[in-house]
Amino acid sequence: QVRLVESGGGLVQAGGSLRLSCVASGRIFSRYAMGWFRQAPGKEREFVAHIRWSGGRGRTSYADSVKGRFTISGDNAKNTVTLQMTSLQPEDTAVYYCAAAGSTWPGPFAREYDYWGQGTQVTVSS
Numbered sequence: 001q002v003r004l005v006e007s008g009g010g011l012v013q014a015g016g017s018l019r020l021s022c023v024a025s026g027r028i029f030s031r032y033a034m035g036w037f038r039q040a041p042g043k044e045r046e047f048v049a050h051i052r053w054s055g056g057r058g059r060t061s062y063a064d065s066v067k068g069r070f071t072i073s074g075d076n077a078k079n080t081v082t083l084q085m086t087s088l089q090p091e092d093t094a095v096y097y098c099a100a101a102g103s104t105w106p107g108p109f110a111r112e113y114d115y116w117g118q119g120t121q122v123t124v125s126s
Contacts, residue, residue, distance in 0.1 A: 001026045001027070001115075002024055002025070002026040002027055002032065002100045002114075002115040003024070003025045003026050003115075004022055004023070004024050004098045004099070004100060004115055004116065004117035005022065005023050005025075005098075005117055005118070006020060006021065006022050006096065006097070006098045006117040006118065006119065006120040007020070007021050007022075007023075007120060008020040008021050008120060009096060009120030009121045009122045010121075010122070010123070011123045011124075011125065012088055012122075012123070012124055012125070013124070013125050014088065014089055014090060014124055014125065014126050015087060015088065015089075016088050016124070017084070017085060017086045017087075017088065018085045018088065018122060019082060019083070019084050019085070020036065020082065020083040020085065020096055020098075020120060020122075021080055021081075021082050021083075022034070022036075022080060022081045022082070022083075022098030022117060023078075023079060023080050024079045024080070024081070024098075024100060025079065031053075031104065032053075032100040032101055032102065032104075032115075033050055033051065033052040033053065033100070033101040033103065033104055033105065033106050033113075034050060034051050034072075034074055034081040034098070034099070034100055034101075035047065035048070035049065035050030035051070035072075035098075035099045035100075035101070035106070035108075035113060036048040036049050036050070036072060036081075036083045036096055036097065036098060036099070037096070037097045037099055037110055037113075038092075038094035038095065038096045038097065038122075039094055039095050039097070039119075040093060040094040040095075043094075045097070045110045046063065047063050047108035047109065047110070048062070048063055048066055048070065048083070048096070049061065049062045049063065049066065049070055049071075049072040049083060050072065050101075050106070050108065051072050051073070051074045051081060052104060052105050052106070053074075053104060054104070054105075058073070058074050060072050060073075061108060063108070065091075066085075066092075069085065069086050069087045069088075070083060070084065070085050070086070071083070071084040072084075081098065083096070085122070088122075088124045089124055090124045090125065090126045091124075092122060092124050093122060093123050093124050094121075094122060095119040095120065095121050095122075096119065096120050096121075096122050097116055097117055097119045098116070098117040099113035099114075099115065099116050099117070100113065100114065100115040101113045101114055101115075102114045102115075
C-alpha cells in the first residue's frame with residue numbers, strides 16, 4: 001500500500017503562486033510514477049503533470065493548460081513530489097490530488113493511477 005498526503009493548497013490572487021507537496025509512505029517511492037490531477041466542481045478529474053522514472057532520472061510531462069507555468073519535481077530521498085504553480089489563473093481553481101501509479105510508465109489518465117491522496121483545495125481569485 002502507498003499512502004499519500006498533500007499539503008500547500010490555499011487561496012491566491014490571479015497571477016500568484018502556490019507550491020503543493022505530497023509525501024508518500026509505504027512501498028518504495030522510486031518505483032512509482034507520481035502525478036498531480038485536479039478536479040473542479042462539476043468537471044471530471046483531469047491530468048495536470050506527472051513524473052515517471054527511467055534509468056534513475058525523472059521524466060516530466062504536463063497538460064497543455066499548465067505547461068510553462070507549473071513544474072513538477074520529485075525527491076526520492078524524502079519520498080516527496082512537489083508541484084510549483086506560478087501565474088495562477090481562476091480557471092486553475094480545483095481540488096488538487098496527488099497520485100501514484102503501480103506501473104512505472106502510466107499515461108496521463110486517472111484510471112492508470114492506483115493510489116490517491118485526499119486532495120487539497122486551490123482557489124484563485126480574479
